[in-house]
Amino acid sequence: MASNMSKTSLVCQRQLLQYLADGSFYSGQWLAEQLGISRTAVANYLNELKQHGLEIFSVKGRGYKLASLIQLLDANKIKKLQTADCAQILVQHITDSTNSQLLSRLQAGQNLEPGSVIVAEAQSAGRGRRGRPWYSPFGTNLYFSCYWRLELGVPAAMGLSLAIGLAVCRLLQQHYQLPAKVKWPNDIYVNEKKIAGILVELSGQVDAACDVVIGIGLNIGMPEQSAQHIDQPYTDLRTESAQHVERNSLVVALQHQVVSVLREFSATGFTSFVPEFNQFDLYANRKVSLMAKLPISGICRGVDKQGGIIIETEKSTEVYYGGELTLRAGG
Template sequence: MSEQSSWQVQRQLLHYLSDGQFYSGSWLGEQLSLSRTAIANHMQQLQQLGLDIFSVKGKGYRLASPLQLLDSSVIQQWQSDESAPVEVLSITDSTNLQLMQRLQQGEILPKGLALVAEAQTAGRGRHGRAWYSPFAASLSFSMVWQLEQGIQAAMGLSLVIGVAVAELLEHDYQLPVALKWPNDIYLQGKKLAGVLIELSGQSDGRCQLVIGIGINVQLSAAQAEQSIDQPWIDLTTVLGPLDRNRLVAGLQASCAKHLQRFEQSGFAAFQAAFNRRQLFLQQPVRLTQGQQVVRGICHGVDAQGNLVIESQGKKQLFHGGELSLRAEN
């Protein structure tokens, strides 16, 4: 069986299991014209993607909790008429990587086109770190954008996207999120989401952007503890079950709205919005760059998106690079 047809079978199995009820292997086999052994093999493959599937003798299989699959037709129902398309993948290496490869191959992608996936096998965060994204437990979202002013005009862009995510979660879900410079979204002092922006183009010419956002939706604590090395939280913990298709449409719309404003006004228009949500504002912090460590008080960001830290009576500015910001305990 080819990889594509194998996935088609597994998606159909998930369609049956999505209500969280038990289904016997023999009944599932009858629906798909497969043996019980084949059904068991497919279930094992789904478990390897991070799905929590119970197998009980005499009852069959069921998911630990009901599951909603991403669906481009459902997402479209939540979109406005002028929204760019949203493409849905089941499993991919990285949604950012997929869009970057398409751009590098010369494909012309609509401004604002978004790509989402149920699971990533090689999701990435800053500094090349892995981003944990098991099947249907997180939202792996990437969007294409273009800046006519070139790469230099993109300074502060990850902060703008952080504001876009924060305002969506505040307005649509009433969540009091915080932003950690330069690309993390926090809730209740724990990491909820991250942003990764990749650029392709000339410093003074048209620049192609791929904006990646990963949001924890419903992680399994047992599996997450093996893969995440910091305190984390997910949306389902605080909201209960939510519609990921609606979340995708809202995320695309919020990012497009904020990017359009960024093109017109630059980061200065977002400075106050970011600082208002700054996780460590007016608190002692430690900024690490390689072997260099700067300790001081965080004063938020300036009008260009530079991090401002007061250390030994002087305010210093920091931007980009391999920087890590932490609270100073």
């Protein structure tokens, strides 16, 4: 019964959003009549969406209205935009985490085609690096996870998050003409503000082929309330680009860029990406602090062929690798 209720809730939420998506006011009574449910049920379904970060105005005598226009992800549109050789893109309404969804499929023994993608309108338990929560409001951003397989095992993944960062930068430059940069080891910045983050998770043995799940959270149109949930400077595509952002096209373009990079990475490792990364490095030749057990201050001198960051201090030049390290501007 619970699963039926959940499915009913999902269907009703989608139907309500299809009416509200044009940005007009609709009365609770009218919406209830269209869906064949009570006004109370309408209010409850819209309240559930509010709890997932969707901004909805409720005005007595006028009804309900979205604070800003949204474009729902559409599995059929996405499929039509893909070329015949693309792996499947699965669209979810609200999920815990797109990365978790792919990992659970792997753990259940499902055979996934490399390049397969899950996207969702919202995440209830989105994750960033080091287990930090990833704010995932409904219908405004992109929550994207892609499956891949590395035949050379876990050690072959060195530098992968940086290579994926370059895939995102390529997309932002080519499609939106944005001066995107990679902040080591896994963030994308535009004009010194974070626009995307990457979470790479591995499943497998050190000495055998391993499964890789690559999560990308890309800010498209952050709601005003986002500042209450995020403790660093951030931006989004709508703020930085004068162009209309078509989310269904964006999903397909991102899959194409990510799979292209993954194919090259599988063949060469990070080595072939080093020159490009050093062009896109947010902190290239700038003073930085590496937050470790003992903070390290120096000048960022790019990365090595395994994706380790090179920092020149007054005493020496050393290479440091990800894990628990965080990089910041200044010294």
